[in-house]
Amino acid sequence: MNTRDPWRAVAAVLATAALLAGAGAAPALAQPAEPPTTTPFSTPDTGDCAQRTSPPAPVDLSEVPAPGERAPGPLPVPNPPIGGSRMAECGVVLPDSAKPVPADISATAWLVADLDTGEVLAAKDPHGRYRPASTIKVLLATVALRALKLDTVVTGTAADADVEGTRVGIGPGGRYSNRQLLQALVMASGNDAAHALSAQLGGDPVTVAKMNELARELRALDTRAATPSGLDGPGMSTSAYDLAVLFREAMSEPRFAEFIRTEQIDFPGFPPDPRIPGDTDHPGFVIGNDNHLLYNYEGALGGKTGFTDDARQTFVAGAARDGRRLVVTLLKADVRPLRPWEQAARLLDYGFAVRAGTGVGLLPAEAAEAPAPGAPTLAAPPVGTGTDRSGPSSDARERARLFFVAAGVFVVLALLVAARGVNRRRR
Missing domain, CATH: 3.40.710.10 (DD-peptidase/beta-lactamase superfamily)
Structure with a gap:
């Protein structure tokens, strides 16, 4: 135990007390001995x-966290x-x-x-x-x-x-x-x-x-x-x-x-x-x-x-x-x-x-x-049950597609109208 950190010392004492009361777990080890168990295994x-x-x-x-600090x-x-x-x-x-x-x-x-x-x-x-x-x-x-x-x-x-x-x-x-x-x-x-x-x-x-x-x-x-x-x-x-x-x-x-x-x-x-x-x-x-x-x-x-x-x-x-x-x-x-x-x-x-x-x-x-810190787009994707959640939903993609199609049509029409006006002035 690191005796220079009183908060960790208190935490360790409390954890040990919980263990003795049957509510804790063993100290941290690299590879502990296999504990006896009768609980059926399931993945x-x-x-x-x-x-x-x-x-x-x-x-x-x-x-x-130590006193005065907040968990990230x-x-x-x-x-x-x-x-x-x-x-x-x-x-x-x-x-x-x-x-x-x-x-x-x-x-x-x-x-x-x-x-x-x-x-x-x-x-x-x-x-x-x-x-x-x-x-x-x-x-x-x-x-x-x-x-x-x-x-x-x-x-x-x-x-x-x-x-x-x-x-x-x-x-x-x-x-x-x-x-x-x-x-x-x-x-x-x-x-x-x-x-x-x-x-x-x-x-x-x-x-x-x-x-x-x-x-x-x-x-x-x-x-x-x-x-x-x-x-x-x-x-x-x-x-x-x-x-x-x-x-x-x-x-x-x-x-x-x-x-x-x-x-x-x-x-x-x-x-x-x-x-x-x-x-x-x-x-x-x-x-x-x-x-x-x-x-x-x-x-x-x-x-x-x-x-x-x-x-x-x-x-x-x-x-x-x-x-x-x-x-x-x-x-x-x-x-x-x-x-x-x-x-x-x-x-x-x-x-x-x-x-x-x-x-x-x-x-x-x-x-x-590697991108610079903060460069990637970061978000919490929707929770599912093993399907691909790497991007927008199919509905969102369809709405976006329709929006861009409509925008494209509008731009084309605007260019045609502008071209017609130029031709009239040239005449």
Whole structure:
């Protein structure tokens, strides 16, 4: 817990009290153990477009603004949708005559796309807005790789060690290179590593601003980071489509691609913590990659896991087969009937079976094509049940067509009358 923020401390205490009373949820973790359950599984229905503008309501106090601050409103909804008209659909989006998707997918939203061509092969609620949890570290890693030198060594702080959620094990006084911090960030989802990187980028508010600026440049307009690490905060948002965009951009960085496929590394220890009486030296240790797809799926390129109480299970990963590289994203998933990495494996198998060139949308070609902030026409499209909502209704289009036809006739008549008058004067 970050003890420098009393409001977060109060929120954490209240959340813990709610948990003890049976009304709360567990602390934020990167990948929690599978809980026992007897509730029958059913694939979430997204046909009502409930998450068109905002993620689901939070289940805890993590998104309560600090005193004197206000929660940001929903992000505008691009119209037409980024990626093509079918990306506006809220249900399952498949190519014509495609086979049914695997049945055991508990992710509320997901997407499979080609990493190289950007072709979206299949999706479910692609632009629905959900929380990213630690998958937002993909965005932080991209920002950090472009701004920091990998061989720079920094000293761990108490603030790093005390950060909320999953920690790799940074200790006060420890010496860590940015390479090690980035490895700990993407391999073991270290929130302490995220804090140490963020401090070098100017602190959390500055880092979050840089992350959101890059998201806008990439046309990931459903995405708004609220924290560098993925811990829930006011306004946090992404989509299955955006997460694929962010991962694709990160994979253009060779070091990121190297780090996410690394299985384990040696991580430095740290000296005795002066805050702990009688503490002794903490030796170095080995950290492993927490992405099980990496070990269990042929052709896996690596990826990123995530979990918070509000976000639930989140996941993004890539794989290569027969000369194709695909990305798969999962948002608001559960650990049943399959673990997230197993759901991702099934969706990857499905994506590799989809013939190239028959997809349902496209990821943005490159960041250079991004419009300036505020340039796109942004509006909340009408809510439907999985049909194309990318533009005006057919009635509105028909009225517009009739208006322009009538206007054209009027202009032609006016020109004829004017020409006749000129001829008379010439005579």
